[in-house]
Amino acid sequence: TNSTESIPIRLNKELAPCRQVLDDLESHDEAWPFLLAVNTKQFPTYRKVIRNPMDLQTIGKRLSQNEYKSRDEFVSDVRLIFDNCETFNEDNSPVGKAGHTLRLFFETRWADLTSG
Numbered sequence: 001t002n003s004t005e006s007i008p009i010r011l012n013k014e015l016a017p018c019r020q021v022l023d024d025l026e027s028h029d030e031a032w033p034f035l036l037a038v039n040t041k042q043f044p045t046y047r048k049v050i051r052n053p054m055d056l057q058t059i060g061k062r063l064s065q066n067e068y069k070s071r072d073e074f075v076s077d078v079r080l081i082f083d084n085c086e087t088f089n090e091d092n093s094p095v096g097k098a099g100h101t102l103r104l105f106f107e108t109r110w111a112d113l114t115s116g
């Protein structure tokens with residue numbers, strides 16, 4: 001089986017809070033703009049303005065494929081979602097407000113999960 005026993009304790013220990021906070025983000029009421037990659041047919045200018053798109057589904061794939069070598073790499077991808085959101089969306093737009101709300105939720109939850 002694909003048990004976690006085979007993963008080094010250090011790695012497994014590192015990844016548990018990542019999986020937990022990702023689950024919390026994906027189930028948050030304000031996560032809807034960030035669940036999947038922005039559709040470039042729906043937003044043709046997006047890829048011109050946002051050079052490094054990121055979304056929660058992509059982060060989940062990277063986590064499951066063990067592409068993150070540290071918590072910091074994971075945190076950087078999560079924060080990239082919110083930084084991209086601020087670049088492209090007005091602060092008082094529905095998506096802009098969702099980004100600010102979810103960013104605060106993430107930083108609070110992450111601190112709780114990792115502050116020992």
Ligand SMILES: Cc1ncccc1N[C@@H](C)c1ccc2c(c1)OCCO2
Nearest residue numbers: 032033034038039043085088089095
């Ligand atoms: C995070 C983000 N930044 C910039 C543009 C889009 C998005 N999200 C998409 C899912 C999205 C967000 C809002 C929408 C929508 C799609 O489709 C039409 C209705 O309003």
